[in-house]
Amino acid sequence: MVRITFIQSDGTERVVEAEPGMTVMEAAVKNGIPGIAAECGGACACATCHVYVDDAWREPTGSPEQMEEDMLDFAFDVRPSSRLSCQIKVTDALDGLVVRIPDKQF
């Protein structure tokens, strides 16, 4: 099991367990993490599962591919650490991953 910490914009933290192979978005939705709307259900078509990856985890999570980068245009307050959580696959190497949820998801 891989542990992922979700930090809300008000600072509240929740740690959830995810299985390798699923996406960070799926881990959030399965555990009822608020702020991950995932309107399109993980098709990389809506940008409502936007997260900021903690700096320490930027490298292991990699960088967005073209389609994800395009879709990030539809997100609000995009930063260099921005990712769409439906595009981050959970692997054993991500055990301890920390992501922050934006103030607003739209």
Next chain:
Amino acid sequence: MSDKTIKTDAVIIGAGPVGMFAVFELGLVDIKSHLVDILDRPGGQCTELYPEKPIYDIPGLTVVTGQELTDRLMEQIKPFGAEFHLSQRVESLERLNGGFRLATDAGTALECKVVVIAAGGGSFTPKRPPLPGIEAYEGTSVFYSVRKMENFKDRDVLVVGGGDSALDWTLNLQPVAKSLTLVHRRAEFRAAPASVQKMFQLVEEGDVSFKLGQVTELHGEGGKLRAVTVKGADGATFEQPCEVMLPFFGLTMKLGPVADWGLNLEENLVPVDTEKFETSEKGIFAIGDINTYPGKLKLILSGFHEAALMAQQAYHYIYPDKKLIFQYTTSSTSLQKKLGVK
């Protein structure tokens, strides 16, 4: 505005996979239908959200993409000649004696005996950026679409976004606007390369101003925009004067006018029975993702099933004096005739 009212048996609201299949099921029982959809092509979420993505749970098709499923359904419903009214939204529903009258925002008027709401997650509407106080400017200084180019004549226009809508309106409004500024968070665009090239050419000629960044605040009063704060790529902010802003951040789904038609609703879904998939009002059905009932699953295949049962009941409204005899397409010569089987 068309002055002619279209008269038909059934109007299907939403041309997604379930709305399309409703044409088929209604057609088999001799019910003619018209479809209305806000998007400019059939397919709904299948073509708008995931045209290239695989779907694995359509019975009989191991894997099919959203686009391919749409194409196949279009082929399947061809014999019934349903008419599509695209790029328009049904705004109003009026009760007539023994039927309904629907009007779209494009001026199409339809009269029918049966309404089938197959609107999925609702109608696709432009996303509203979560900028504080933006509502106060909507319709006066902030626009999500361009209805009349004239409204932008001799004004300082700000376009925000990097897709085709943003680029197209940058190019189209530049000649009429007093000034045109495009703000986008990066120098790459997911728009047609020719439009991007044209835009950069206008930038070079000094006719368009392109600025990297994201809008974070609006400034103005009484619905009149004066400027916006832009956070640049380097994190520093600057003020960009403008009178009108056109933000293009894609589409989201909203229930829309369906909410105002006097039907029972449960959390933006339309409750139906599971025998006929009829709403709280006789003659108005709801099928696919937009309905709810105990055990509901938002699956395309569930919507197909709902369409079949809906058609059985719809028949009784269109042909009250006739008895419907259940038949199989495999063996019924009359059904095969309708399908054009030779």
